[in-house]
Amino acid sequence: MTLENKTNQIQIHNFTTESGVLYPTLHLSYQVFGPSLNTAPIVLVNHALTGNSNVIGAQGWWNDLIGEGKTIDTNKYSVLAFNVPGNGYDGFGIENYQDFNARDIARIFNQGIEALQISQLFAIIGGSVGGGIAWEMAALNPKITQHLIPIATDWKSTDWLIANCFLQEQILANSSKPIEDARIHAMLCYRTPESFSSKFQRTTNEELAVFNIESWLAHHGNKLQKRFQLSAYKMMNHLLKTIDITRGRDSFATVAATIEATIHIIGIDSDLFFTANENRGTYEELKKYKENVSYQEIVSIHGHDAFLIEYQQLHNLLATIF
Structure with a gap:
């Protein structure tokens, strides 16, 4: 079965x-x-x-x-x-x-x-x-x-990890777009400078008049906001630091x-x-x-x-x- x-x-x-x-x-x-x-x-x-x-x-x-x-x-x-x-x-x-x-x-x-x-x-x-x-x-x-x-x-959880979770908490509590903004910050922890350089190479999105890294981060924030609840993000982020x-x-x-x-x-x-x-x-x-x-x-x-x-x-x- x-x-x-x-x-x-x-x-x-x-x-x-x-x-x-x-x-x-x-x-x-x-x-x-x-x-x-x-x-x-x-x-x-x-x-x-x-x-x-x-x-x-x-x-x-x-x-x-x-x-x-x-x-x-x-x-x-x-x-x-x-x-x-x-x-x-x-x-x-x-x-x-x-x-x-x-x-x-x-x-x-x-x-x-x-x-x-x-x-x-x-x-x-x-x-x-x-x-x-x-x-x-x-x-x-x-x-x-x-x-x-x-x-x-x-x-x-190390001091470094706790510090990042603390910043996430501040964003989730104070931002007008909490999930989007917290996700954008989180992606900077989840990836590396080398990863971003390899993927984007300082290219721009001419239609939006922004760097491709910016549109990619905004996309990830928007995507998570559509499927994830604020209370869930706060809960999971809190667990991460404990x-x-x-x-x-x-x-x-x-x-x-x-x-x-x-x-x-x-x-x-x-x-x-x-x-x-x-x-x-x-x-x-x-x-x-x-x-x-x-x-x-x-x-x-x-x-x-x-x-x-x-x-x-x-x-x-x-x-x-x-």
């Missing part, structure tokens, strides 16, 4: 966030692609800031990596994807987004896995904030998955040493957001006390977004796992 493109619901009852706020009911929506759950190894895909559970198919954001005959083959694996509560995709918004942090979302996802009667996942894979939530899930339940695959992310598997716990070494999964860290050499240096540092620390850990790197001029662009490289890095 294939449940592709059907959105399902789990009710999470009496959930108290780390900040102490009680939510009597939370709606956790999800989609399944490939064989029905518990009939094949299960891969959980955690979406990034503007993503959702629609991983493949119409408007699928990871069609190049996941599907029949693809790297993560839906003939072999059940692919499960939750929507972060408040991402707007399922019609449920959360206005008080500061009630939540990345660990709260990980707790909700773990409860969802329990509700679906999944004893263990084959893999959790996620890019950017989705990968940060994956780290949090494994820290909460060290036995939850055989493979942990965080891509273009890390176990903590990743930290050590908050209220012991050191990274102590927390990470309990994770039983084989950890496959994938960085991007030109990432300006979650930098390769941070990823390498995480790997160097991990390998002191954990044998089943690896670090690999996507080589690209395109920066943070390379995990959504360099599909052949990503396939090559993931092929031995899947």
Whole structure:
């Protein structure tokens, strides 16, 4: 049985966030692609800031990596994807987004896995904030998955990342075109100067009398504004700055040493957001006390977004796992 493109619901009852706020009911929506759950190894895909559970198919954001005959083959694996509560995709918004942090979302996802009667996942894979939530899930339940695959992310939000999220918050709170303007700024973090130079080469759009880089950025802002809610952007941006598997716990070494999964860290050499240096540092620390850990790197001029662009490289890095 294939449940592709059907959105399902789990009710999470009496959930108290780390900040102490009680939510009597939370709606956790999800989609399944490939064989029905518990009939094949299960891969959980955690979406990034503007993503959702629609991983493949119409408007699928990871069609190049996941599907029949693809790297993560839906003939072999059940692919499960939750929507972060408040991402707007399922019609449920959360206005008080500061009630939540990345660990709260990980707790909700773990409860969802329990509700679906999944004893263990084959893999959790996620890019950017989705990968940060994956780290949090494994820290909460060290036995939850055989493979942990965080891509273009890390176990903590750095000062640099928090600073960019703070600027995003200011734009979202104060701009007359909050989604458009925040997206324009974000694209400067997601790409690199080399990526822009390669694509645009200082060319102009003569019809609009602007540089092509300007019209491209405006297009991305306008496109996101049409499909994304302001409350969802605020929520996801806030989660991005709250990743930290050590908050209220012991050191990274102590927390990470309990994770039983084989950890496959994938960085991007030109990432300006979650930098390769941070990823390498995480790997160097991990390998002191954990044998089943690896670090690999996507080589690209395109920066943070390379995990959504360099599909052949990503396939090559993931092929031995899947």
